[in-house]
Amino acid sequence: MGQAPKREHNLHIFGGFTMADDIDAEHGLCILTHSRTIQGSWTSIRPRGRDGCQWWMLAAHDAREEFTGDLYTAATDLAEVSPAPLPQLIAATDPANVQRWQLRDRKPLKQWSQGRVTLAGDAAHPTSPYAAYGADMAAEDGYFIGRTGMVPSS
Numbered sequence: 001m002g003q004a005p006k007r008e009h010n011l012h013i014f015g016g017f018t019m020a021d022d023i024d025a026e027h028g029l030c031i032l033t034h035s036r037t038i039q040g041s042w043t044s045i046r047p048r049g050r051d052g053c054q055w056w057m058l059a060a061h062d063a064r065e066e067f068t069g070d071l072y073t074a075a076t077d078l079a080e081v082s083p084a085p086l087p088q089l090i091a092a093t094d095p096a097n098v099q100r101w102q103l104r105d106r107k108p109l110k111q112w113s114q115g116r117v118t119l120a121g122d123a124a125h126p127t128s129p130y131a132a133y134g135a136d137m138a139a140e141d142g143y144f145i146g147r148t149g150m151v152p153s154s
């Protein structure tokens with residue numbers, strides 16, 4: 001990506017997952033909820049044929065400040081006012097399965113392709129790592145590159 005500066009969004013996310021099967025969370029859904037300052041989301045997952053749920057809590061955080069809190073506690077506190085089953089999903093999550101990341105991105109490159117070579121995905125347009133931006137756009141890039149017919153068949 002060259003030297004394009006990182007753009008901090010001053011947001012951070014706590015995310016985790018649980019395979020608990022005693023929580024009333026309908027499978028096949030992705031639910032996003034908001035208060036004025038916090039976004040809480042969850043969606044069903046099915047790794048290796050087992051049903052579970054993953055969740056995220058998003059809130060403001062000054063990127064210049066180091067976060068020193070406990071991830072699980074912070075997520076639990078953020079979900080306090082979230083509707084069910086979000087607090088229950090977090091409560092059922094193993095604290096070892098909670099992670100935190102900051103949101104930042106870079107401006108997309110103006111030129112992605114030269115001759116028969118093209119960049120795709122994050123290499124061309126690194127978006128904020130959240131809410132189905134980056135992975136979806138990388139998959140779209142692949143789709144459209146495939147549609148050009150320029151990909152060798154074998």
Ligand SMILES: Cc1cc2nc3c(=O)[nH]c(=O)nc-3n(C[C@H](O)[C@H](O)[C@H](O)COP(=O)(O)OP(=O)(O)OC[C@H]3O[C@@H](n4cnc5c(N)ncnc54)[C@H](O)[C@@H]3O)c2cc1C
Nearest residue numbers: 101120121122123128129130131132133134135136137138
């Ligand atoms: C914590 C986190 C959460 C995210 N959440 C979401 C989300 O909820 N929704 C969403 O859509 N996106 C999300 N993203 C963003 C998403 O993961 C990326 O946008 C997506 O993976 C980009 O795909 P890519 O193929 O361009 O790059 P990558 O997935 O990074 O793939 C690049 C590959 O190239 C390999 N590589 C690098 N250098 C070399 C080399 N010199 N030689 C050979 N191989 C090399 C790497 O090992 C890697 O496997 C998240 C990202 C992070 C980090």
